[in-house]
Each structure stands twice: as C-alpha cells, then as structure tokens.
Amino acid sequence: MEKRSKGVNIKNLSKIYIGANNNEFKAVDNISVDIRPGEFVTLLGPSGCGKTTTLRMIAGFEIPTMGEIYLGGDKINDLPPDKRDSAMVFQSYALFPHYNIYDNIAYGLKLKKISKDEIKNKVDNIIELVGLKGMENRYPNQLSGGQQQRVALARALVMEPGVLLFDEPLSNLDAKLRVYMRTEIRKIQQKVGITAVYVTHDQSEAMSLSDRIIIMNKGIIEQVGTPKEVYYTPKTEFVADFIGTANFISATIDSVENGIAEVSICGKKMSIPYKGDKKGGSACKLVLRPEAVEIGREGFLEGKVTLSTFMGSYQDYVVKVGEEEVKIQHNNPQVKEIFNEGENVKVSFSPYNVHII
Numbered sequence: 446m447e448k449r450s451k452g453v454n455i456k457n458l459s460k461i462y463i464g465a466n467n468n469e470f471k472a473v474d475n476i477s478v479d480i481r482p483g484e485f486v487t488l489l490g491p492s493g494c495g496k497t498t499t500l501r502m503i504a505g506f507e508i509p510t511m512g513e514i515y516l517g518g519d520k521i522n523d524l525p526p527d528k529r530d531s532a533m534v535f536q537s538y539a540l541f542p543h544y545n546i547y548d549n550i551a552y553g554l555k556l557k558k559i560s561k562d563e564i565k566n567k568v569d570n571i572i573e574l575v576g577l578k579g580m581e582n583r584y585p586n587q588l589s590g591g592q593q594q595r596v597a598l599a600r601a602l603v604m605e606p607g608v609l610l611f612d613e614p615l616s617n618l619d620a621k622l623r624v625y626m627r628t629e630i631r632k633i634q635q636k637v638g639i640t641a642v643y644v645t646h647d648q649s650e651a652m653s654l655s656d657r658i659i660i661m662n663k664g665i666i667e668q669v670g671t672p673k674e675v676y677y678t679p680k681t682e683f684v685a686d687f688i689g690t691a692n693f694i695s696a697t698i699d700s701v702e703n704g705i706a707e708v709s710i711c712g713k714k715m716s717i718p719y720k721g722d723k724k725g726g727s728a729c730k731l732v733l734r735p736e737a738v739e740i741g742r743e744g745f746l747e748g749k750v751t752l753s754t755f756m757g758s759y760q761d762y763v764v765k766v767g768e769e770e771v772k773i774q775h776n777n778p779q780v781k782e783i784f785n786e787g788e789n790v791k792v793s794f795s796p797y798n799v800h801i802i
C-alpha cells in the first residue's frame with residue numbers, strides 16, 4: 446500500500462447543538478490540536494465529552510459551528526465526507542450483508558475509475574494484511590465479530606486514505622478479543638504508516654494504542670500527551686483521575702528555587718522537582734500513584750491502615766495519614782509483610798514519583 450498519510454490540524458473548533466427549547470449546548474468548545482502524519486492519536490474522555498462529535502467533524506458528518514479543520518494542509522471544512530481523504534471504521538462495522546467479504550472490501554474502489562486488475566491487486570493485498578485470506582467468499586453473517594471488524598478495517602484501508610478514523614471500533618467485542626484486536630489494529634497501522642484518529646472511553650485501549658492521547662472533558666481538551674506524559678505528569682486532577690488511580694494529597698509549597706519545590710505535607714517537609722509556575726505560599730495537590738507509595742514499619746509519614754485487601758499479585762491498602770486517605774498498591778506481598786486493618790504503619794514515596802498540580 447502506498448504511504449501517503451496526512452496530518453490533521455484542528456484550529457479553534459466548536460460545535461454547538463441547539464436543543465428543543467432553543468437552548469445552546471456546546472458539545473465541542475474551541476479546541477485546537479495538531480496531529481502529525483503517521484501518528485496514532487486517541488480522543489479519550491467520559492461519555493458526552495465531545496470526542497465522537499470531534500471525530501465526526503473531521504469525517505464531515507457534522508458541520509463545525511466555528512473553527513477550521515485541515516487535512517494534509519488543505520482546509521476541508523466545506524468538503525462533503527466522500528470528498529475528504531479520510532475513511533471511518535464504525536463501531537457497528539456497517540458491512541453490506543448481501544455482499545461477500547471481497548465485494549465489501551472492493552466496494553469503494555469500484556466507485557472509482559480503477560481497472561479490475563488493480564482493484565483485485567489492492568483488495569488481495571489488504572485481505573492478506575488484515576489476516577482474512579481464504580474468507581473472501583464468505584458473507585458477513587458467516588464471520589465472528591472480530592473478523593467482521595477486520596473487514597471494516599480492510600474496507601477503510603483499501604481506499605488508502607490520508608487519515609483513518611475509528612469510532613469506538615471494538616465496543617461490540619468481548620473483553621479478550623478487544624485486547625487482541627487492539628494490538629492487531631496498532632500493528633497494521635504501524636505497518637502501513639497511516640495517520641489514525643481513534644475515539645474511545647477505555648483508558649487502557651488509549652494507553653496501549655496511542656502515540657499521543659487527547660483527553661477531553663466537557664467539550665474542551667484537558668491535556669494532549671504521550672501515554673507516559675498523561676500518566677506521570679497529568680496537568681489537571683481530572684486527567685490524573687481519569688487515567689488510572691491517583692492520590693491527591695493536599696500540601697503547601699513553601700518555596701520554589703532552581704526547579705525544586707520545598708513542600709510541607711502532613712507536618713513533614715520534602716524537596717520535589719517542579720517545573721510549574723506556583724509560588725511559595727501556595728496550596729497544591731501532590732499526585733501520587735498507588736504503586737509509587739511504600740508501606741512499612743519505617744518511613745516518612747505516620748498512618749493507620751483502614752483497608753487491606755489481598756488481590757493475589759498485590760495488596761491494596763488505604764492508609765489514613767492525617768486527614769488524607771492514601772491508596773497504596775503493594776506488589777508481590779509476602780504473607781508476613783501484609784499489614785492488617787487498624788495497624789500503625791509508615792508510608793513513604795520518592796520525590797521523583799510525585800507530580801505537583
């Protein structure tokens with residue numbers, strides 16, 4: 446397949462829906478983001494945050510109220526979906542039930558003026574790529590959900606679009622197949638080098654697939670970053686909470702100097718690397734992942750175990766430290782190391798594992 450992936454540039458994009466009482470509802474609120482050619486980017490956020498509306502505006506199924514969308518540098522706002530150099534993979538697969546697999550995949554190419562031989566060549570290549578060889582003559586109802594999703598993917602890929610758009614494509618599959626298919630999608634996307642924009646509300650799907658994740662909330666972008674960036678350096682409490690589990694410990698910044706913040710936490714002091722713009726005297730939250738907190742007889746802060754749950758490969762704790770409830774995930778516990786509810790313990794963490802917001 447020819448490599449011709451394109452970048453997507455979104456500038457000040459908004460979508461306002463008008464409700465029954467003429468009420469305006471801002472589903473997407475002035476978002477801007479640049480997606481690089483060949484990049485796999487996920488729109489992630491809770492239900493109703495505006496991710497599908499954003500994707501549908503890129504595809505041309507929704508008209509933006511304001512703002513611009515560029516594909517490969519060309520403004521595409523005014524183009525109908527079939528004139529845009531994009532292809533969408535839907536949650537519902539949207540296959541033609543009365544066409545066999547070959548014809549489903551070839552459908553879009555047949556609408557173009559391409560020779561039969563060329564169509565066959567392209568379709569055969571894609572069938573091979575998505576692992577459907579030998580199934581060309583079957584009909585969609587003779588395929589499993591995962592296989593139907595491959596057909597939907599092949600049908601989009603065969604058009605060699607500048608960008609591939611995915612609208613929660615794995616939602617109809619069972620949990621195990623979802624995990625398998627997401628690695629397949631990633632492998633195929635990387636092999637072809639195509640730009641992909643993928644909508645999901647499943648954070649593990651977003652983490653495992655994406656070069657970068659766009660985290661949306663109530664129509665705005667909270668953060669754009671690599672999976673590691675959004676996990677380790679969340680910009681907001683919303684991001685930290687939406688991606689994995691996080692503790693938010695109240696603290697005070699005493700001073701900031703040379704990239705180090707002196708912070709008071711529950712009556713103790715800690716020097717923490719800090720690149721933000723808070724000044725000495727400001728209140729802050731320390732974002733601390735449960736797996737980055739240690740529990741033991743010796744340590745930094747005193748606490749009492751209020752919950753201790755055996756999870757097999759790890760122990761889940763909640764420890765009350767002053768006014769804070771600190772969630773801790775302690776890996777591979779030995780039976781003798783497990784602390785029980787009511788026990789006095791110490792909790793510790795490295796300043797390098799703390800992120801100040």
Ligand code: ATP
Nearest residue numbers: 462463472490491492493494495496497498499646
């Ligand atoms: P989900 O994961 O549930 O699909 P989402 O993040 O994709 O959520 P959108 O489908 O983009 O959210 O919807 C954003 C908001 O806009 C929602 O509150 C939704 O109710 C509203 N909305 C979407 N389509 C319309 C429409 N055609 N008319 C009015 N409101 C709409």
